[in-house]
Amino acid sequence: MMPELGKYAAEVLSAYAVTITLMVALLLISLRQSARTRRALRDVEAARKNRSGKESATDV
Amino acid sequence: MSERLPKPTSLWEYANPRRFMALSGFLLPFVAVGTAAALLIGLIWGFFFTPDDYRQGSTVKIIYIHVPSAMVAINAWLMMLVASLIWLIRRHHVSALAAKAAAPVGATMTLIALATGAIWGQPMWGTWWAWDPRLTSFLVLFLFYLGYMALWAAIENDDTAAELTSVLCIVGSVFAVLSRYALVFWNQGLHQGASLSLDKEENVSDVFYWPLLFCLAGFVGFFILLILVRTRTEVRARRMKALQARERMA
Amino acid sequence: MEMNVTELAVTRGGMRVLEAVSFRVVPGRAVVLRGPNGIGKTTLLRTLAGLQRADAGKVEPGPEAMAYASHADGIKATLSVRENLSFWAKLHGMFEISAALRDFNLETLVERPAGSLSAGQKRRLGLARMAVTGRSIWLLDEPTVSLDTDSVALFASAVERHLAQGGSAVIATHIDLGLDAEVLQLGPFKAEAPEDPHEDFHEAFL
């Protein structure tokens, strides 16, 4: 399945590896931050709802 | 969203955080699927099913990541410039946050372009790095990204941060163009000319063209996807801060 | 010059702190702002001075008629008292500083470097700066911090002289200055959290 990369195999593979690593890392970091703030915001909203008894306007 | 919003009457209304959250939440899955598809098709096609170039051998396969990442890196800065202008002129908070969200993505893309370019340069030019204007201006662009992100991180008040980083982005753009010309003057380069121009004569040959287009679409999609995710994070963080501040005052 | 503040709303650190503040100061009169810590006295004065934008409402006349004295005095330690004062005078197109030196009892200190003054003397120098701006409306934020009782009296008489010359003053303070002035309690103007749930989210970005 692997294509014949010839004498440049190391270069091509490392280029792809670097790219994919960086992109995946960025994606994972972004998703983790997203999940974290979503959870934190939900907690804050819940605490606020409990205190005021008022219905929260949003559920973002 | 728990309740319906009235139909938007102008594009600017998406600058309302609630509308933005609704729309972006709706779009996210489609963008994600589209991006994944384009990236998979482009990369697999490019990596496995294209022939080697007669001059460059298999290294030509690097083009599928190098060129898209370079293009996204530049255009991310342009997008930040536009978003900064929108914030300064029309004061739409979401655009300021989108600019903030774009910076790390742009910086990563710059890094990818630099890394893949360097890896490509070794077999092609016999050196990892040359002080070629295009390469060098990319390095400078990377510095601009770093400074911009550091400024965002250093300022506590969010609105102040938005304004100051916008000013930096605008002034920085002018200086980025200036350094580009300075660099061209300073040193003649080694780097390839434009290869995707509309002028058919100069285009890369068709075998490489189509997978490259898919990859381009994939990288742009990846950029949009991350902007959406990260801007949503920023919007939420911002709202949380406002709520906490309100609670502290109450 | 009469000062008119109408329906002013002011914001600090992204949060609305005061709303619908309206008052009037006629020449020759002073207004004392009162309210607990954190109610927004400093914020209001900064808005009046044009250092931050008002969220809503109007202030007349504009900042160019007002002289503002904050907690920090803008005094340079290595310059003498005279140099400090005449710098601010020149900047405002004035040249005469001897009256201000007399009013604030600084005459014996003119050649001392400002860094060697005691806290109270420094503060007097900071207030003398108001007199050399030639502006008619003084905005004073806790002017008597670190002044002893004698200096407070001196300050009060300087303000009275300014008022007698047709000037006016807005003063934020926690103590009694012994001035004949109207008192404006800021408590009632405290900004409420908005009721409308739609506003709510938008407000996250105020």
Added chain:
Amino acid sequence: MEMNVTELAVTRGGMRVLEAVSFRVVPGRAVVLRGPNGIGKTTLLRTLAGLQRADAGKVEPGPEAMAYASHADGIKATLSVRENLSFWAKLHGMFEISAALRDFNLETLVERPAGSLSAGQKRRLGLARMAVTGRSIWLLDEPTVSLDTDSVALFASAVERHLAQGGSAVIATHIDLGLDAEVLQLGPFKAEAPEDPHEDFHEAFL
């Protein structure tokens, strides 16, 4: 542990400020230092804590028995309340911070970054640090600055608890803490200009 201060003389900025200060603090008791601004309360406490050398006289026991809290709290804004407190605890070889958290009503704040606390909450964290040092003599310099009345009461009861466990405290303050403590007026110990003309020149180089 009993604390004995004998004939202590302290110096600040090259000037002798207090002389011949002697007092005794028995376990379970607190001493309140009083005196006008600039008399040397802070200087005295710093000397007791071993941060500066005494000009003359003796303090027993040495600095290793004392915990000192100055105006600054040594709080890191980016660390959480728990991290801040347990850092100081570990540094003093202690591991248990929950009692201190409880005593100073910080339990609901443990995970908050210390930078987001209000001034009074920060101050409470600074005082909780005393409790985790495990040292028996507390030296407190104006501990109630920026505390509201509830927190002052909380602070007083924490000090009382410390005293009840056999600790002792020396507190410099301008306000009444509601503690049952001896008062030491520092006025009488104010350093005189030396009489002996020979001393005089020497003294310029103290």
Added chain:
Amino acid sequence: MIALLKRDLALAIRAGGGFGLALAFFLIVVTLTPFAVGPDSATLATIAAGILWLGALLSCLLSLDRILALDFEDGSLELLATAPIPLEGVATIKAFAHWLTTGLPLTLAAPVLGVLLHLPTDGFFWLTLSLAIGTPALSVIGTFGAALTVGLKRGGLLLSLIVLPLYVPTLIFGAEVARRGTQGMSADTPLALLAGITLATVALLPFASAAAIRINLR
């Protein structure tokens, strides 16, 4: 305005730091260079003009945070903002005072230090000229950076990070003038470009600086 300039100069001279420290740093960087790259005089001569430019730039950089920070801390900046002179004028004067106390002494010191690095004789004139024309841009750009970071705790390193990429065009043209001059080549084009950059930044950047100061004071 002139009062402000006079005050700033008086402050720089009395505080003792203004002139001296930037110059001293320049001296140190230049003296350390032979230790770092080795004492070979041919190598040193090749890079002398460039290192002198780089050293001047770094010294300039290190004194940037004094431009506005002191005035911010003691409240003068607020008072200046409410004074009857435009903040753009204040920004210009501040940059000018910084140039007089930093750029100018550096320009004058550069030929002397050039001797240490075996700068070829032809180079002295061009080095001095390029620094004289280029350093005003460094001060103006630096003032912009200082205005952006004025309210921040420990803004120093951040300021460097923001300002350095903005210095790239000035450095390229300035060093190019000095380098070509040293090698006896014509330096007219980079000289014109350098002058252009200086004029443009002096004319335009004070507006951005003033805007940044206003935002930071808010």
Added chain:
Amino acid sequence: MIALLKRDLALAIRAGGGFGLALAFFLIVVTLTPFAVGPDSATLATIAAGILWLGALLSCLLSLDRILALDFEDGSLELLATAPIPLEGVATIKAFAHWLTTGLPLTLAAPVLGVLLHLPTDGFFWLTLSLAIGTPALSVIGTFGAALTVGLKRGGLLLSLIVLPLYVPTLIFGAEVARRGTQGMSADTPLALLAGITLATVALLPFASAAAIRINLR
């Protein structure tokens, strides 16, 4: 002691400035060098090792004032002085934390930046080795300078002036190792001397730093 080290590292990472800014400055100095001395790769290769050492030294220098100033301002330093660990230990730990957040990243980044300056292949090993051995001395000496200037307003430039002459021996031997290594010569003698300096400073300077801190706190 370990608690202190952990705290300092946590602070450096959370504040975001610790690692990043010194590295960024290093990157910038290295990037600017070719603009100053010209793009010719042969010239660059000759001076690469020296410039990398100089750049690392300057970046290290700029982050020195963070070592103690923050702890001084918020009162932690006083509390550390009264804590049951010797102040010499505190000084050592502070220097170590500074090295971990500055010297170590600079050492690791240097080879990458060496590519930009066309550092010859032989040089990479020696450059990294000399930096790894030499940067601890930079941190320890810098901590001493920071201790001397800790109470002063705007001590930054003064700190540089005090510390730079003290850095000269380290720079000379460090750069010499890298240079000789690059040219394929034997670098044993300077390497031994460099290691000697590092060991001596690490062993002795903390006492001086602790004394300086004690005096400054008084």
